[in-house]
Amino acid sequence: MQLKKILTYYVTGFVVFTLTLGVLEALKVIDLKGIGYVFMFFSVAIYAMIGFITRTSDPSEYYVAGRGVSSVYNGMATGSDWMSAASFISMAGTLFALGHMGLAYIMGWTGGYVLLALLLAPYLRKFGQYTVPDFLGTRYGGNPARVIGIICAILVSLTYLTAQLTGVGTIVSRFIGLPYEAGVFAGLAGVLVCSFLGGMRAVTWTQVAQYIVLITAYLIPVVVLSFNIFSVPIPQLTYGSILQRISVMENQIAGRENPNPRGIDEKELNKRIDGAKEKETRDLWAKDAAMFRARLSNPDSALKAMNADVEARLAALTPDAVNAKKLALEKEKADAMAMLNAPPQLDPKTKQPIDALDDAKKAELNAKIQAVEKSLAMLTPEAVAKAKEKAEADKKALPKDVDAAKAAWSGALATSAGQAAPPKPYLALPEGTGLLQFIGLILCLMAGTAGLPHILTRYYTTPSVKQARSSVAWSLFFIFLLYFTAPAYAAFAKYSVLENLVGISMSQLPSWIASWKVVGLFDVIDKNGDGIVQYADFVVKSTDFVVLATPEIAGLPATITGLVMAGGLAAALSTADGLLLTIANAFSHDLYYKIINPQASVQSRVLISKILLVAVALIGASIAAFVKLPVIAATVAWAFSFAASSLFPALVLGIWWKRTTTPAAILGMATGLIVSISYSILNFFSTAPNNLLGYSSPFNFFGLRHTESGMIGMPVAFLVIIVVSMLTPAPDKKLQEFVYSVRFPKGAQQGKEVEAIGG
Amino acid sequence: MEETKEKDVSKTGESIDMIAEMEAFEKSGVVSQEKLDAYWKENRNLVLVLLAIWAGASYGIQLLGSALNSIVIGGFPLAYYMGAQGSLIIFMILIYVYAKKMGELDKKYNVQEEEE
Numbered sequence: 074m075q076l077k078k079i080l081t082y083y084v085t086g087f088v089v090f091t092l093t094l095g096v097l098e099a100l101k102v103i104d105l106k107g108i109g110y111v112f113m114f115f116s117v118a119i120y121a122m123i124g125f126i127t128r129t130s131d132p133s134e135y136y137v138a139g140r141g142v143s144s145v146y147n148g149m150a151t152g153s154d155w156m157s158a159a160s161f162i163s164m165a166g167t168l169f170a171l172g173h174m175g176l177a178y179i180m181g182w183t184g185g186y187v188l189l190a191l192l193l194a195p196y197l198r199k200f201g202q203y204t205v206p207d208f209l210g211t212r213y214g215g216n217p218a219r220v221i222g223i224i225c226a227i228l229v230s231l232t233y234l235t236a237q238l239t240g241v242g243t244i245v246s247r248f249i250g251l252p253y254e255a256g257v258f259a260g261l262a263g264v265l266v267c268s269f270l271g272g273m274r275a276v277t278w279t280q281v282a283q284y285i286v287l288i289t290a291y292l293i294p295v296v297v298l299s300f301n302i303f304s305v306p307i308p309q310l311t312y313g314s315i316l317q318r319i320s321v322m323e324n325q326i327a328g329r330e331n332p333n334p335r336g337i338d339e340k341e342l343n344k345r346i347d348g349a350k351e352k353e354t355r356d357l358w359a360k361d362a363a364m365f366r367a368r369l370s371n372p373d374s375a376l377k378a379m380n381a382d383v384e385a386r387l388a389a390l391t392p393d394a395v396n397a398k399k400l401a402l403e404k405e406k407a408d409a410m411a412m413l414n415a416p417p418q419l420d421p422k423t424k425q426p427i428d429a430l431d432d433a434k435k436a437e438l439n440a441k442i443q444a445v446e447k448s449l450a451m452l453t454p455e456a457v458a459k460a461k462e463k464a465e466a467d468k469k470a471l472p473k474d475v476d477a478a479k480a481a482w483s484g485a486l487a488t489s490a491g492q493a494a495p496p497k498p499y500l501a502l503p504e505g506t507g508l509l510q511f512i513g514l515i516l517c518l519m520a521g522t523a524g525l526p527h528i529l530t531r532y533y534t535t536p537s538v539k540q541a542r543s544s545v546a547w548s549l550f551f552i553f554l555l556y557f558t559a560p561a562y563a564a565f566a567k568y569s570v571l572e573n574l575v576g577i578s579m580s581q582l583p584s585w586i587a588s589w590k591v592v593g594l595f596d597v598i599d600k601n602g603d604g605i606v607q608y609a610d611f612v613v614k615s616t617d618f619v620v621l622a623t624p625e626i627a628g629l630p631a632t633i634t635g636l637v638m639a640g641g642l643a644a645a646l647s648t649a650d651g652l653l654l655t656i657a658n659a660f661s662h663d664l665y666y667k668i669i670n671p672q673a674s675v676q677s678r679v680l681i682s683k684i685l686l687v688a689v690a691l692i693g694a695s696i697a698a699f700v701k702l703p704v705i706a707a708t709v710a711w712a713f714s715f716a717a718s719s720l721f722p723a724l725v726l727g728i729w730w731k732r733t734t735t736p737a738a739i740l741g742m743a744t745g746l747i748v749s750i751s752y753s754i755l756n757f758f759s760t761a762p763n764n765l766l767g768y769s770s771p772f773n774f775f776g777l778r779h780t781e782s783g784m785i786g787m788p789v790a791f792l793v794i795i796v797v798s799m800l801t802p803a804p805d806k807k808l809q810e811f812v813y814s815v816r817f818p819k820g821a822q823q824g825k826e827v828e829a830i831g832g
Numbered sequence: 833m834e835e836t837k838e839k840d841v842s843k844t845g846e847s848i849d850m851i852a853e854m855e856a857f858e859k860s861g862v863v864s865q866e867k868l869d870a871y872w873k874e875n876r877n878l879v880l881v882l883l884a885i886w887a888g889a890s891y892g893i894q895l896l897g898s899a900l901n902s903i904v905i906g907g908f909p910l911a912y913y914m915g916a917q918g919s920l921i922i923f924m925i926l927i928y929v930y931a932k933k934m935g936e937l938d939k940k941y942n943v944q945e946e947e948e
Contacts, residue, residue: 173897173911173912173915176912176915176916179915179916179920180890180894180915180919180920183919183920183923184886184890184919184923186923186927187882187883187886187923187926187927188886190926190927190930190931191879191882191883191926191927191930192879195934309917310906312907313905313906313907313908313913314906314907315907316907316908316909316912317904317907335904500901500909500912502894502897502898502901502911508894508895511894512891512894512895515890515891515894516891519890537945538945539931539934539935539938539944539945542930542931542934542935543928543931545927545931546924546927546928546931549920549923549924549927550924553920553921553924556920557916557917557920560916560917729876813868816868816872816875817868817871817943818938818943818944818945819938819942819943819944819945819946820945820946821945823945823946
């Protein structure tokens with residue numbers, strides 16, 4: 074009962090704390106930055122406290138929380154272990170940008186739990202050791218399989234961990250204004266206090282606490298927004314009609330025929346949308362795109378020409394050049410004046426003026442004088458200084474070398490080409506290779522989900538096989554609450570842009586636009602200079618704004634924005650915790666204890682685990698803070714493909730097909746991993762903006778992108794394992810009996826359900 | 833929360849020899865080999881049925897998406913709705929049904945975990 078009591082206190086405290094901040098904000102005692110600090114400090118302090126209370130050095134507690142976590146709590150912990158910064162902050166934004174295509178993430182990251190529940194979780198729980206390499210080592214009789222398992226687990230988890238720490242750094246720096254690097258390390262401290270002191274036990278209960286924060290933070294803004302628009306606080310139901318309005322408004326913007334096939338009431342649409350002006354704006358962007366494309370087709374000479382141009386401008390502005398030009402101009406002016414004012418020459422015989430200036434000639438001369446005067450005005454010392462300043466700024470803005478130029482122009486090309494395209498229909502299904510990519514991505518994400526070591530380990534912590542089975546259902550339920558809300562977020566954000574931004578005067582932007590524009594998540598550029606915002610003027614730089622700006626769109630106070638930040642932090646920290654533990658355990662338990670020094674005492678094993686934990690954390694944070702691989706953001710999806718191509722096939726076949734042999738599994742895992750990694754890397758680094766829209770790579774099979782390399786790696790791994798198994802002698806009796814043993818719950822070591830944390 | 837039961841916690845220690853345990857378990861004669869095979873077969877059939885539904889609910893529906901999207905309910909085109917919510921609900925039901933059925937199956941073949 075004590076556990077329930079603690080949770081009640083915790084939730085009450087959390088509500089009171091948030092309300093207090095709200096009141097303080099209303100009294101203008103505290104601003105968003107202050108709220109950010111308070112939220113960050115208190116939430117990390119709470120997680121640290123839980124970590125301290127649940128500290129342990131007992132290996133069973135440290136590695137698998139004493140197998141005492143009941144299915145509901147394990148479900149909650151798995152939920153926050155699973156939902157990362159990517160799920161919390163970026164997923165809704167992905168849906169905003171991709172429309173139907175983005176649903177691959179929703180289906181993939183939930184459907185994987187079906188595979189996990191049906192094919193893996195109960196059997197791993199019956200096996201009842203500590204890690205995924207443990208299972209591979211036992212099933213495939215020996216260290217080679219274990220080592221491959223360790224490599225896979227570390228590779229997959231480290232890729233993912235770095236992305237999480239990057240997420241932590243971004244959140245912390247965005248909200249409380251710490252430098253990004255400091256943000257990474259501040260977050261790291263929060264991660265470490267939990268996992269260092271209490272291993273899996275501390276991480277589990279911290280994750281339960283973090284789940285409560287993150288789900289509350291995620292639901293409040295969009296529930297309020299739905300209530301504001303429809304008076305129904307269930308956004309998951311109401312956004313259907315929003316979807317229809319979005320389609321119609323997009324059609325109007327794109328200038329499609331018959332924009333309103335379903336006859337949506339005009340009153341529900343934005344009447345300020347102006348198809349002609351949208352087209353005009355898009356054409357301007359297209360012109361930009363053409364310019365950048367031309368430069369990119371021959372970057373060397375383009376850069377040279379630009380350099381020469383700036384140099385010429387600067388050369389014309391040196392004092393000598395200015396004086397010379399001034400003199401020349403003054404002479405020109407004097408000549409013209411002289412011509413104009415010259416007394417008419419008289420014909421010596423007739424005494425009549427000859428060559429008299431006719432009116433046209435006079436006007437021409439006057440115009441010339443005016444033009445020269447204008448040019449002279451540009452040569453006053455002030456004007457020269459100004460021109461010089463501008464030329465120097467332009468010179469500074471020029472790319473340093475061809476590589477920098479290429480990078481800058483590619484970015485600009487991508488932006489302008491993106492803005493030049495009419496909005497894709499939000500609800501349209503992907504077609505052709507798009508459909509293949511869509512299905513492929515779903516498959517990779519599902520199989521990857523079921524093969525992620527830090528999630529699989531969670532099912533070792535339940536008290537029984539029966540609870541492991543129901544725990545997967547609970548996990549999916551807790552994840553579902555966030556995932557089925559994300560498309561609503563995306564739809565409401567899209568609607569807000571279309572309805573409240575398009576057609577507004579540049580000087581009267583909605584307040585949420587103004588405040589998030591400053592942060593740099595998007596920009597509003599008046600491309601055609603008419604002072605009115607067109608849809609094509611809205612340049613999205615980071616779709617993260619979808620989740621971050623929704624509280625403000627809904628008219629909620631800054632406290633809720635702070636809460637969302639705390640939720641994002643909780644999501645990133647909880648996932649980082651789980652990953653960190655997995656990596657450290659792969660080193661300490663699997664590599665050190667099981668392979669290098671099996672005589673190690675219980676104490677020394679846990680101690681080594683803890684030391685490695687800190688080491689891995691520092692390595693991960695250093696990569697995130699200092700290396701800042703641009704690849705990182707793009708590579709979260711890689712972790713799934715890698716897991717799907719290595720661990721998933723070996724685990725599934727190991728349980729479901731007794732005939733799977735050791736050499737087959739080792740070869741299969743290695744081949745799958747190598748194929749998948751090589752495909753990702755080759756495709757990623759040959760990807761460049763193509764001639765039409767977006768990016769493509771000449772290196773691809775069936776148009777699959779680097780994120781879907783599992784579509785290649787996974788079938789290869791399955792094939793290799795099956796074929797090699799058939800070619801090698803069947804596993805010996807001991808291994809076959811082991812497979813038998815994991816198939817039945819009877820005889821599983823029982824855990825005692827935890828009644829109270831601490832002590 | 834369930835009432836605490838006196839459970840044997842001494843077994844939570846590490847490195848239990850699973851194979852020896854399994855042998856002892858088989859020798860105890862509680863469950864015959866045929867029965868275990870029958871249990872596994874039923875489990876496998878259940879999993880196959882559920883996986884078929886799983887594949888249909890995700891890949892099947894999306895592959896037929898263009899036809900399904902002409903049906904619009906409450907503003908949601910059907911394929912979009914399934915991808916965003918419907919399939920997720922089916923996934924949860926599948927896992928719940930599996931956990932429940934397996935519990936029954938364990939009892940039927942008497943291979944459930946010991947409650948001490």
